[in-house]
Amino acid sequence: MNLLVTGAAGFIGSAYVRGLLAGGTADITVLDKLTYAGSLTNLPVGHPRLEFVQGDICDAPLVDKLTAGADQIVHFAAESHVDRSIDGAGTFVRTNVLGTQTLLDAALRHGVGPFVHVSTDEVYGSIETGSWPEEHPLAPNSPYSASKASSDLIALAYHRTHGLDVRVTRCSNNYGPHQFPEKVVPLFVTNLLDGERVPLYGDGRNVRDWLHVEDHCHGIDLVRTNGRPGEVYNIGGGTELSNRELTGLLLDACGAGWDRVEHVTDRKGHDLRYSVDWSKARTELGYRPRHDFATGLADTVAWYRDHRDWWEPLKRGVRR
Numbered sequence: 001m002n003l004l005v006t007g008a009a010g011f012i013g014s015a016y017v018r019g020l021l022a023g024g025t026a027d028i029t030v031l032d033k034l035t036y037a038g039s040l041t042n043l044p045v046g047h048p049r050l051e052f053v054q055g056d057i058c059d060a061p062l063v064d065k066l067t068a069g070a071d072q073i074v075h076f077a078a079e080s081h082v083d084r085s086i087d088g089a090g091t092f093v094r095t096n097v098l099g100t101q102t103l104l105d106a107a108l109r110h111g112v113g114p115f116v117h118v119s120t121d122e123v124y125g126s127i128e129t130g131s132w133p134e135e136h137p138l139a140p141n142s143p144y145s146a147s148k149a150s151s152d153l154i155a156l157a158y159h160r161t162h163g164l165d166v167r168v169t170r171c172s173n174n175y176g177p178h179q180f181p182e183k184v185v186p187l188f189v190t191n192l193l194d195g196e197r198v199p200l201y202g203d204g205r206n207v208r209d210w211l212h213v214e215d216h217c218h219g220i221d222l223v224r225t226n227g228r229p230g231e232v233y234n235i236g237g238g239t240e241l242s243n244r245e246l247t248g249l250l251l252d253a254c255g256a257g258w259d260r261v262e263h264v265t266d267r268k269g270h271d272l273r274y275s276v277d278w279s280k281a282r283t284e285l286g287y288r289p290r291h292d293f294a295t296g297l298a299d300t301v302a303w304y305r306d307h308r309d310w311w312e313p314l315k316r317g318v319r320r
C-alpha cells in the first residue's frame with residue numbers, strides 16, 4: 001500500500017509518518033515544500049519505506065504524478081500559524097485552499113481514497129460554554145481558520161459531488177516534540193530554557209483543549225482505516241486550560257516564576273474558547289486520548305530541554 005502524506009516535514013505530519021514507519025507496513029511518499037515550518041530533521045530520511053519529495057501541493061503536474069502512484073492520501077500540508085495569517089493571508093489561501101483543491105482534483109482523476117483531510121477545531125469559531133459536535137455550523141474568525149474552513153468545505157464537496165472518499169478530521173491544540181518554536185508551548189519552553197521572558201496575550205483567559213500529538217495521529221489513523229467516507233470526525237484531548245493556567249504549568253515545569261511573564265497586547269480577533277465534542281470518534285472508532293496531560297507536558301518539556309540542537313537553529317532562522 002502506498003500512502004501519500006503531504007506536509008509531513010512539519011510537526012504533526014512527521015509524528016504521523018514516524019509512527020507508521022515504526023509500526024505499519026505501508027510505503028510512504030512525503031510531499032512537502034519545506035517552508036520555514038518544515039524540516040527534514042523531523043523525518044527518518046533514508047528509511048527503506050520512505051520517499052521524500054520536496055515540492056508544492058499547488059504544483060498540479062507534480063501532485064498528479066505522485067497521486068497516480070498512491071492508494072491513499074493523508075493531507076497535513078498547510079500554513080498553520082494564526083499570527084502569520086493576521087500579518088498576511090495570501091499564502092494561507094493559496095496553500096490551504098488552492099493546494100487542497102489541487103490534491104482533490106488529482107485524487108479524483110486517479111481514484112485515490114480514502115483522502116483524509118486534516119483540519120482544526122478553529123473552523124467552528126469560538127464557544128463560551130459546551131462543545132461543538134461535527135454538524136455545528138462553521139464560523140471561523142481568523143484568516144487561518146477561514147482558509148481551513150474553506151478547504152474542509154471543498155473537500156466535503158468533492159465527496160458529495162463526485163463520490164470521492166474524503167474524510168475530514170478537526171482536532172484541538174496539539175502539543176509534543178518537534179513543534180516549531182513559534183507556537184505557544186515550544187515558544188514558552190524554549191524562551192524559559194534560555195532565561196528569557198514569555199509573551200502572554202491579553203489577560204490570558206482564552207481557553208484551549210490540549211491534545212498530545214501522538215493521540216492526534218492515532219485518531220487520524222483510526223479515521224483513515226475505519227472512518228466513513230464523507231464524514232467529519234472531531235478529535236480532542238480532554239484537557240481544557242486557560243492560557244494563564246497553561247503558562248503557570250510551563251513556568252513550574254521550567255522552574256521559573258511569574259516575573260518571567262510579559263503581558264502583551266491581545267491577538268486581533270482572539271477566539272475566547274475552543275471545545276470539540278469528540279464522542280463520535282469515541283463511539284464509532286473507539287478513539288480515546290492515551291496521554292495523561294501532566295506526563296505528556298513533562299515529557300514535552302524534557303524533549304525541548306534535551307534537543308537544543310533541533311530548536312536553536314530554527315529560532316535563529318537557520319534553514320536545515
Ligand SMILES: NC(=O)c1ccc[n+]([C@@H]2O[C@H](COP(=O)([O-])OP(=O)(O)OC[C@H]3O[C@@H](n4cnc5c(N)ncnc54)[C@H](O)[C@@H]3O)[C@@H](O)[C@H]2O)c1
Pocket residue numbers: 006007008009010011012013031032033034035036037038039055056057058075076077078079080081095099118119120121148171172173174175180
Ligand atoms: N498544530 C496544531 O495544534 C494543529 C491543530 C489543529 C489542526 N492542525 C492542522 O494540522 C496540519 C499540520 O499542522 P502542523 O502543526 O504540523 O503544521 P506545521 O506548520 O508544523 O507543518 C506544516 C508543513 O506543511 C508544509 N507546507 C506548507 N505549505 C506547503 C505547500 N504549499 N506545499 C507543500 N508543503 C507545504 C511545511 O513545509 C510544513 O512541513 C495543518 O493542516 C493544520 O492546519 C494543526
